Each structure stands twice: as C-alpha cells, then as structure tokens.
Amino acid sequence: MGEKLRLLPLRRLAGWGPGLQQLASGALGALMAAGSVFGGLHPFGLALLMGAGTARLWAAGAGVLAGYLIFLPLADGLRYLAAAAVVLAGRAMFPKQFWPAAAGGCGTLLAVQLMLAVSGLAGPPQSVAAVGDAALAAAWGWGLFRAGARARRGGPLGAESLLLCCAGLCGLQQLPAMGLQPGVVVLAAGGLALAFRGRLRDCAIFCLCGAGALAAADPDLCFAGLAVAVGCLAAAYFTPGERLGCATLFLAGGLLGVLAAPQSSLAVGFLGSAALGEAAFFALPARLLAALPGQTDPAAAQRPRVAGAVSQLESVASALTGIADTVNQVYETLPRRGESYNWVVDYVAEELCRTCGSRERCWVQDYSTTMDGFYRLKPILEQQGRAALEQLPGQFCRCIHPTELCSCSSRGYALYRGRRESRVKAGAMRAALTEQYSAMAQALSQMAGQLGQSIAPDVGKTEQLGRLFASIGLEPLECQAGFDAAGRLRAGVTVSRTPFSQQELSEITEEAQRILHRPLTLPRVDHCRAVTTITFSEQPLYFPRYGLAARPAKAGACGDAVEQFCDCFGNAHLLLCDGMGVGRPAAIDGTLAATLAARLLKAGFGAQSAARLVNVALALKSDEESAATMDLVTVDLYTGRASLFKAGACPTLLLRGGKAQALEGSSLPVGILEQVVGQQDSVALNEGDWVVLVSDGALTDGSGWLCQQLELCAASGSTPQQTAELLADMALKRAEGRRRPDDISVAVLRLERAVD
The missing domain is CATH 1.10.1760 (Arp2/3 complex 21 kDa subunit ARPC3)
Known part of the structure; x- marks a missing residue:
C-alpha cells in the first residue's frame, strides 16, 4: 500500500495523456541527435530509432530528424538524415525485429561515406569515423532494443x-x-x-x-x-x-x-x-x-521489513487471548446442573416415587421427615457408594418399596458422583487449555516485540558476507548483516539446505570475522524444509563457566534435572528442576519440566511463559498429581544482567565481590495449581561473580554453610566443577543418618570475561 501511494504522483503524471509522452519522446530524440562523442560522432539518434518502442517510434523519429537539421552542419545532417529515413522504413516493415533496420541504417551511413571517399570529398580519417559511428549506433541501439523488450529485474x-x-x-x-x-x-x-x-x-x-x-x-x-x-x-x-x-x-x-x-x-x-x-x-x-x-523510504531501508510478521504475531497472540477469555466467560455463564446432593433426592422422587401410591403422604404430608431421611442416608452413600436395606434410616420405615429405594438411591448417587467427577475433569481441562492459550499468547507477544526491534543494515557488510558464501559454492537466497538497537552485530544467511560440520562452521566463522570486523561466536544453524539459515552473533562480553554435581537418593534415578546452555540471543541459562519426592516418578517429573523449559527458552520464550507451559504439561501428564520446582537464572552475556525466576525452588546462592548471600523467595512448584505462582528478580553481575543453584537435599543444615564454603572455594581458585563436586559431597555427609534421604544437586555458574 505504501509503495502504491509513493508511486501515485508519477501515475498522475503518466495519466496526463499520450500527447505529453509523445512530446517528451520527440524532445529526447532531438537531444540524442545532437549528442556528440569522440570529437564528432553522432550515433545516438540512429540508436534511438533502432531501439525505441513502437508506441514512441514516430515521435522520436521526428525529434531525431529535427535534431540532425538543427544541431549538425548541413552536410553531416543530410548524411544522418538519409540513414535515419532508412532505419524508420526498416522499423515500419519489421517492427519486432532489430537487425533489418540496423543493417539498413548502418549500411546507408557507410554507403554515403564510401561515395564521398570515392569522389574525393572525404579522406581515410572520415571513413574510419563513419565505421565507428555505425558500430556505436548498432551497439547502443541493440542495448535499447533488448532493454525495452523486457523489464529490468x-x-x-x-x-x-x-x-x-x-x-x-x-x-x-x-x-x-x-x-x-x-x-x-x-x-x-x-x-x-x-x-x-x-x-x-x-x-x-x-x-x-x-x-x-x-x-x-x-x-x-x-x-x-x-x-x-x-x-x-x-x-x-x-x-x-x-x-x-x-x-x-x-x-x-x-x-x-x-x-x-x-x-x-x-x-x-x-x-x-x-x-x-x-x-x-x-x-x-x-x-x-x-x-x-x-525506491523505498530511506528510513525503512534502515530496518528489516518485518512489520508484516510482527503484525501477524500480534494478531495471533490477540486471537489466542480472546479464545481463552471467551471460553472462561462462557463457562461462567452456563447453568450448573446436578452440582448438589439434592439432585439425588430429585432423581429418586422422579424415578421411584412418581408412580407410588404413598407419594402424597411422603412428599406432601411428611415432606420434612422424608428429606431428613435422605440427608441421613447421604453419609452412607458417600462412604460406601451404595446403601443396604438394613442401613436405611428410620424415616423410611413407612416406605412400601424399601428394596427399590436402596437400589434407586445408590444408582442416583453413582450418577451424581460421575457427573461431579466429569465436571471436575472438564474444569481442569478447560483451565489447562485456557492457560496454555494465554501462555502462548504471552510468548508470541514477546517474540513480536523482539522481532520488531529495529536493526540498521550495513549494505557493505551484507554484500561481502553474501560474496563469501557464493565463493564457497553456496549462493545466498537471503543475506543481511546489521546492528540492533544496542549496537550488537547480527547477521543471517539463508542458503539451500546444506549440512555443516563443526570444522566447516569454525572456518566460516573465521572468514566472517575478517569481513564483519567483529569477534563472532559459532553460528546457529537451523534447517527448515529445503533451506538452511546460518545466524551469526557478535561475541558477548562475558562467558559462562559451568559446573554440575548430583548425588541421587536412590541408585539409577535422580529426581533433580539440570540444564546448562547458551541460546542464540546472547543469554546463558542455568536451570534446575526438582521433582517432588525421590525415585523414578520424581525423575520423570523433573526431567519433563527441565527438558520442556530448556527447549522453550532456546526458542526465545520468557521465563514466565515457559513456566506456564510446563505447568500445563505437568497437569495433563497423568491422572496422578505431578509437580516440580523450577529454579532458573538467565544472564545477559553482553551486559551481565541476570534474571532469577523461582517456582517453589530453594534459595539461590550469589557471590559478588567475594561475599556470598542467599536469595530467597516465596513461591509454589509448577504443576500444583492451575496458574503458576512464581517470583522474578534481577541482579547485576560482573566478571568473577558466581551463581549456585541447589536442590532441597543440599539444605539439610540451612544455607549458611553453603555461603561460607562458596566463599572459600572462590578465594582458593577452585573451578566451578570442583566447587560443585565439593558442595555436593559435603551436603551428602551432612545428610547422613536422615530418616528420608533426598536427591542432592548443585549447579554452578561463574561469569568470566570473553572479550578484552
């Protein structure tokens, strides 16, 4: 739409009529006829007649003839006029062909020059100039003819x-x-x-x-x-x-x-x-x-054309939010049927008592006595699911169908309980569905914000990067290199689907660093159908050094799951999920939560969105209750800013400037409630700072000794892996003799400087 609006003035100009176009063609013809190169050659008028489109040919021809008469000496003008007349005749007879008109015009020009040379009116220099004139006219006219026949791509x-x-x-x-x-x-x-x-x-x-x-x-x-x-x-x-x-x-x-x-x-x-x-x-x-x-707007040339994608993501996020809200509103307005024990009473009255001869006495005269009997029967039904004849309350001693009353009450209560259970399951499914929609909407909105961030493309670097891939036999389908709002270099190249080895990626990265003049990390490679996208990112200021140690309470199954990785957005993640309990069930819950959360984080989801989707997955995993704590630390490796997210997790140990402290927060594990009850916080880290995540099995004697030992390990120069092993072993010794042993996991991250 914007491009059409920009072209509107030219369209209005073109709409002034064919007369203006013909006038412009005539003026151009006169101007080109006057054009002189190399000290006296005038090939452009003939070239225009050879290559002009048929719609403007005769107007251009009139301009060329007038230009030869006005701007050239009479003798030269007549010579070119004769050649121009032959070219026009050739174009009239063969409008879609070039060579008949070109051969006729150039031949006429050379024939006239030959006659002048034979008669002694022209010497060898003039003859050579005539040959050059004819060659230039034919070459220029061929270029005009070919370019006018097809639109430039x-x-x-x-x-x-x-x-x-x-x-x-x-x-x-x-x-x-x-x-x-x-x-x-x-x-x-x-x-x-x-x-x-x-x-x-x-x-x-x-x-x-x-x-x-x-x-x-x-x-x-x-x-x-x-x-x-x-x-x-x-x-x-x-x-x-x-x-x-x-x-x-x-x-x-x-x-x-x-x-x-x-x-x-x-x-x-x-x-x-x-x-x-x-x-x-x-x-x-x-x-x-x-x-x-x-042409495009210069401001738009400074950012990738992703407005359509951003708008589409925002629309999808808005639609998902609308679906979740609509489902909840409809559920709230629907009538509730069969939600109380009175439904069982109504069922018996309808199924058994409707045709009974004592209906009037039981339900009108002795109504209160009958209802009291049903409510005395309720605990028996709730406990056993059915009522025996000898368990009927005394209020039913006058009933003439006691056996049928027991069976009908049991059947009605079974239906009531089934409907209640179905309603609870439906409510849980509805809550899970709407929560999933809301979490996806939040994540898509965040992605749209990231995608919509302006990036200033660098044309020179983009062209050089494209030539690099073309030189190795991978012609780029798309290529862009530029800088984001924070001044960080981003580059992406899309080629036909191609596998890359680690050595090939290293060599490509070295060449790309030489071209882009920035230190780069190994690129991220994504394969999608028939194409492969290689994404380069500027090397961050910091580098994470990880350490991990686990001591399971039962051999072969650890309920704690740890993920340590860096994503393509320049963030380092340290994730610990502790499944409730010990053994295989806890291991399943912890591994499911950690694996799913890690995949979502790598894809660009935020911590809150990832936790909400993990919460839905645990809630729908099985009929049994599933829950796991979620402890996540995300560090921006360009700035050192760290984001902490906790859902029922233990305190996080943070060491800055040689001093350790425990950061606590009140929250609940994921998978317990319909919505996530988590806590987020942020801290600033510098080179040499430590972050330690532990499971509850390591906190037998509290977090004080962990802080002291962490300070000693940092002061002694221990590596993160050595520190994790030492803390896990010490926690295991402190937990000896416990009545209920628990899994122990220690995950360590130390921030180191990557770029000087």
Whole structure:
C-alpha cells in the first residue's frame, strides 16, 4: 500500500495523456541527435530509432530528424538524415525485429561515406569515423532494443533508462549554456536524488556511467564527472535521507574536482553547474522524490521489513487471548446442573416415587421427615457408594418399596458422583487449555516485540558476507548483516539446505570475522524444509563457566534435572528442576519440566511463559498429581544482567565481590495449581561473580554453610566443577543418618570475561 501511494504522483503524471509522452519522446530524440562523442560522432539518434518502442517510434523519429537539421552542419545532417529515413522504413516493415533496420541504417551511413571517399570529398580519417559511428549506433541501439523488450529485474534503474540518460547527457553538452555545463547540472541533480534515497549501488552506476558519457562528449570534463561521482557516492554512503547532509558532502566532492580542473574557466563553469544541480535537487518536492520508481523510504531501508510478521504475531497472540477469555466467560455463564446432593433426592422422587401410591403422604404430608431421611442416608452413600436395606434410616420405615429405594438411591448417587467427577475433569481441562492459550499468547507477544526491534543494515557488510558464501559454492537466497538497537552485530544467511560440520562452521566463522570486523561466536544453524539459515552473533562480553554435581537418593534415578546452555540471543541459562519426592516418578517429573523449559527458552520464550507451559504439561501428564520446582537464572552475556525466576525452588546462592548471600523467595512448584505462582528478580553481575543453584537435599543444615564454603572455594581458585563436586559431597555427609534421604544437586555458574 505504501509503495502504491509513493508511486501515485508519477501515475498522475503518466495519466496526463499520450500527447505529453509523445512530446517528451520527440524532445529526447532531438537531444540524442545532437549528442556528440569522440570529437564528432553522432550515433545516438540512429540508436534511438533502432531501439525505441513502437508506441514512441514516430515521435522520436521526428525529434531525431529535427535534431540532425538543427544541431549538425548541413552536410553531416543530410548524411544522418538519409540513414535515419532508412532505419524508420526498416522499423515500419519489421517492427519486432532489430537487425533489418540496423543493417539498413548502418549500411546507408557507410554507403554515403564510401561515395564521398570515392569522389574525393572525404579522406581515410572520415571513413574510419563513419565505421565507428555505425558500430556505436548498432551497439547502443541493440542495448535499447533488448532493454525495452523486457523489464529490468530488481533494482530501481532500468538498463534502458541508463542508456537514454547517458546519451541525453552527451546531447546536453551541445546546447549553448553561457559557460555552464548542462550535463553536469543534470548528473548532479540525478545523483543527489539517488543518494538521498540511499541507493548506493544505483547511485554509483548512474554517476560513473554519466561521468564516462561526459568524458566521451568532452574530454576536458573528465574531472567534472569524477567530482560529481565522488560527491554523490559520499552522500549516498554517509547521509542517505538527509538533504542538507547530501548537499554538504556533494559540495566537498565538488571542491576536490575544482583542484583537478585543467583550466580556470572550466573550474568556474563546473562550480556554477554544480550549484545549479544542488538547487535543482533542493527544488524537487519531497513527494516526487518518494515516488521515484522502485525506491523505498530511506528510513525503512534502515530496518528489516518485518512489520508484516510482527503484525501477524500480534494478531495471533490477540486471537489466542480472546479464545481463552471467551471460553472462561462462557463457562461462567452456563447453568450448573446436578452440582448438589439434592439432585439425588430429585432423581429418586422422579424415578421411584412418581408412580407410588404413598407419594402424597411422603412428599406432601411428611415432606420434612422424608428429606431428613435422605440427608441421613447421604453419609452412607458417600462412604460406601451404595446403601443396604438394613442401613436405611428410620424415616423410611413407612416406605412400601424399601428394596427399590436402596437400589434407586445408590444408582442416583453413582450418577451424581460421575457427573461431579466429569465436571471436575472438564474444569481442569478447560483451565489447562485456557492457560496454555494465554501462555502462548504471552510468548508470541514477546517474540513480536523482539522481532520488531529495529536493526540498521550495513549494505557493505551484507554484500561481502553474501560474496563469501557464493565463493564457497553456496549462493545466498537471503543475506543481511546489521546492528540492533544496542549496537550488537547480527547477521543471517539463508542458503539451500546444506549440512555443516563443526570444522566447516569454525572456518566460516573465521572468514566472517575478517569481513564483519567483529569477534563472532559459532553460528546457529537451523534447517527448515529445503533451506538452511546460518545466524551469526557478535561475541558477548562475558562467558559462562559451568559446573554440575548430583548425588541421587536412590541408585539409577535422580529426581533433580539440570540444564546448562547458551541460546542464540546472547543469554546463558542455568536451570534446575526438582521433582517432588525421590525415585523414578520424581525423575520423570523433573526431567519433563527441565527438558520442556530448556527447549522453550532456546526458542526465545520468557521465563514466565515457559513456566506456564510446563505447568500445563505437568497437569495433563497423568491422572496422578505431578509437580516440580523450577529454579532458573538467565544472564545477559553482553551486559551481565541476570534474571532469577523461582517456582517453589530453594534459595539461590550469589557471590559478588567475594561475599556470598542467599536469595530467597516465596513461591509454589509448577504443576500444583492451575496458574503458576512464581517470583522474578534481577541482579547485576560482573566478571568473577558466581551463581549456585541447589536442590532441597543440599539444605539439610540451612544455607549458611553453603555461603561460607562458596566463599572459600572462590578465594582458593577452585573451578566451578570442583566447587560443585565439593558442595555436593559435603551436603551428602551432612545428610547422613536422615530418616528420608533426598536427591542432592548443585549447579554452578561463574561469569568470566570473553572479550578484552
């Protein structure tokens, strides 16, 4: 939609009618006919007639004929007029073919030159020039014909437009301008427009080709073309989207060109022409600049085009939240049926007493006595599930169907209990479903926020990285390198599905570091269907050193599960999940919670979202109650900021500056309630700081001795693995003699500096 709006001014301009287009074609034809290169060759008029589209051919032909008559000497003009007439005739007879018209025009040009040479009116230099004229006309016309036959794929500048611009610049130099250089004016204005749009490659192509055209038209203007190219390229690279910045850098390039001018008069003319070019650039309306074909907004060029993906993720998150809210609201408004013991009484009255002759006496005259009997029967049904004849209360001594009353009451209570159990299970499933929807919505919203963070792409680094993969035989399908809001380098390359060994990844990383000029970690490789995505991240400031020791209470089964890993977002994670109890059931719960939470964290989920999904998984795992504590520490390796999340976990030991402390929090394990009751906190870590997670089996004598021992281990230079082993062994000795032994796990993380 935005692109269509930007193109709207040009569409309105194109809608002014075919008359304006024909007039422009005629003016262009006259200008190209006047164009001169290499000291007297005029091939562009013939080239235009050879390659122009049929819709503009005759208007261009009229302009070319007029240009030859007006701008060329009479003798030369007649020679080119004859060739132009033959070309028009060839295009009229063979409108979709190039070579008949080209052969006729070039042949006519050479035939006239041959007659002049035979008659002695022209010498060998003129004959050689005629051959060059014919060759240039045929080559330029072939380029126009081919470029006009198909739309240029990719990029804002078409090959046809570039050829016409270069020929037009040569023609502008033949116009009288009182010492100014019209070609320089147009080249400067066009180059600045492209520079403002941030199109570095297109600006380079336009300016360098234009500089070559000016040098071919007048060798003395070689300095002018190069000066314009230098100024426009500097503006496109350093200040895209800034008019004043582009003009300032262009002026600096122009001053360098003045120093290279061969004559002072040319230098003055160049300065005046450059100033007019800048004035024309400033005079262009902003809407017209934004409507340049194929161009994008410079601000949008500074970030990846992920707005659609972000919007879609936000829409999905909103939809999931809406589903969860709707299900809960509908459940609250539905009527509750069969939720009390009175339903059993109504069932007996309907099934048994409706046809009984004593109905009037039992349910009208002695109603209170009957209801009292049913309520005295309730404890018996709750305890045994059925009632025997001898267990009937005395209030039913007048019942004429005691046996049927016992069986009907038992059957009604069984139905009542089944409906109650079904309602409880349905409520649990509903709560789990809505909680899962809400957790997924929260996670998707977080991902949308991460995806929507602006990234400033680096065009040069992107191109070099793409060439690196192309040089090893992996042509990139997509490639981007740039910096996020925090100034961290991010790069991603998508290629056809390819497996990589560890050595290959190391070699690719070394080459990428040389290109990107930043230290990189080993890339993350993701395979999705037929493509493979390699993601590079700048090496963080810190590096985690892990240690782990476990002492199970029963051989072969440990209820504690630990995960230690770094994700692709520059975070280090230390996760400990303790299944309730010991042995195999606890091991299943702890491993399930730790494995699922680790996978969610690696995918980019937050701690709260991961805990909510783990809570749902444990609740639905089986009919038996399942629960596990969740203790998570996430450290941003770029800043050292640590986030702590606890759900029923033991205190976290933190050592900073050689002093250890225990961080506690009130929370409940996951899997117990419908919603997670956790606690989050954050602390700042520096190089050399320690974080230790322990299961409740290590806290037999509290956390004081753990803090003291941690300080001693850090002071003695012990590694994290040695510290974990020592703390686990000491906790095991302190737990000897306990009536109910418990699993002991110690997970250690020490933050070390990775980049100097």
